[in-house]
Amino acid sequence: MNETVKKQQQHSKQGHKARRQKSSLLLLLISILFCTIAIVSVLTLMQEESSQEQQKTLEQTNTGNNNVSNTNTSNTNTSNTNPEIKTPTLRTSDHNNPSSEGWNLVLVNPWHAIPDDLDITLIQLKNGQSVDERIYPDLQEMMDDCRAAGLSPIICSSYRTMDKQARLFNNQVKNYQSQGYSEEDAVIEAGKWVATPGTSEHQLGLAVDIVAVSNQNLDQSQENTSEQQWLMENSYKYGFILRYPTDKSEITGIGYEPWHYRFVGKEVAAEIKERGICLEEYLEAK
Ligand SMILES: [Zn+2]
Structure with missing residues (x-):
């Protein structure tokens, strides 16, 4: 009798043990399932973020390419009724520049890089170029008035991405190297004509290179065109300055660019013109 009870007790103990093992196993499986779900969610999120990043880069690269392919696009048919504007476009928040002086006075030169918190809204011009939308109305008015004076100016360069600026700079370095300069000297010489990536006003969206349709060479001969003479005389009325005058290269760090x-x-443009100073001198005197 006693033996039967003992056997029953033993069976019952073994049953308890098996159930405990079962429930531990179940708990382990549930934990593994939760962990897997959590890992998969994090991975999916990371993938989404990375594809958004890639899209942004692509958009900016495209803008750069537009600038390249449209460099020689003629604007001669553009009239007052047919403004430079095409469509309001992308917003980039990679860089920006609220300066204590105001967005229009941000100083960018070889010693002052583009602010990290630069935040500009670009507007695309008809020829694929882009500028900060805040300068668009005055730029359009200046181009219209210059054309109304019987001239043919075209904007051959405006906003540049970091990639585009780097390409221009590297090309210039290669040019000097092909002329026999050492790499170190080529970099120094190139920096006098093409701003080092990160230190170009073109990256602000506040600068434009304007040439005459009849002479699209970016050299000193530009100053003799009627278009440049008109712009040098009148650009201040629209808020623009000739940024790199011939006699200010040592202060601006960039050679003469008419x-x-x-x-x-x-x-500010009116004061700078009247006093015959450059932006660096204006800001220093403030
Ligand atoms: Zn320029």
Whole structure:
């Protein structure tokens, strides 16, 4: 009798043990399932973020390419009724520049890189170029008035991405190297004519290179065109300054560029022109 009870007790103990093992196994399986779900969710999220990043880069690269392919696009048919504007476009928040002086006075030169928090909204012009939308109305008015004076100006360069600026700079370095300069010297020489990536006003969207349709060479001969003479005389009325005058290279860090205009606003442009100073001198005196 006692033996039967003992056997029953033993069976019952073994049953308990098996059930405990079963429930531990179940708990383990559930934990593994939760962990797997969590890992898969994190991976999916990371993948989505990375594809968004890639899209943004692509969009910017496309803008750069547009600039390249449209460099020689003629604007001669553009009239007052047919403005430069095409469509309001992309917003980039990679860089930006709220300066204590105001967005129109952000200083970018070989010693002052583009601010990290630059935030500009670009507007695309008809020829594929883009500028900061805040300078668009004045730029359009200046181009219209220049054409109304019987001239044919075209914007051959405007907003540039970091990639585009890097390509231009590297090409210039290669040019000097092919002329026999060492790499180090080629970089120094190139920097006098093409801003080092990250230090170009073109990356602000506030600068435009304007040339005459009849002479699209970016060299000193530009200053003799009627278009440049008109712009040098009148651009301040629209808030633009000739950014790199011939006698200010040591202060600006960039050689004479009779085609590069920078928006600073009408009031400041008028003062800079009247006093015959450059942007660096204006900001220093403030
Ligand atoms: Zn320029």
